[in-house]
Amino acid sequence: MHSADGKNYWGIRFYCEIITFEKIVNADNFADEDGKTLLKMQMLFETAEERGRTVKVFNAVEGLDQTLEKLNKYVLILK
Secondary structure, eight states, X not given: OBOTTSOBOEEEEEEEEEXXXXXXXXXXXXXXXXXXXXXXXXXXXXXXXXXXXXXXXXXXXXXXXHHHHHHHHHHHHXX
């Protein structure tokens, strides 16, 4: 993964289950360049429609962005 400022991060995505046109289950793993920070995230939806509804109705992408930003601020306080 490449950030807007050009920094490189490694990441691994595991596809745990794929049912064509119905469901994708994946898990993400990320770490900084030194391998010190690890974030694992997984979201599971029964159907693609449910995922689409969650994104649209609950503005899930923005919500996740806000959650991760809050986590980042908290981690910086702990340093």
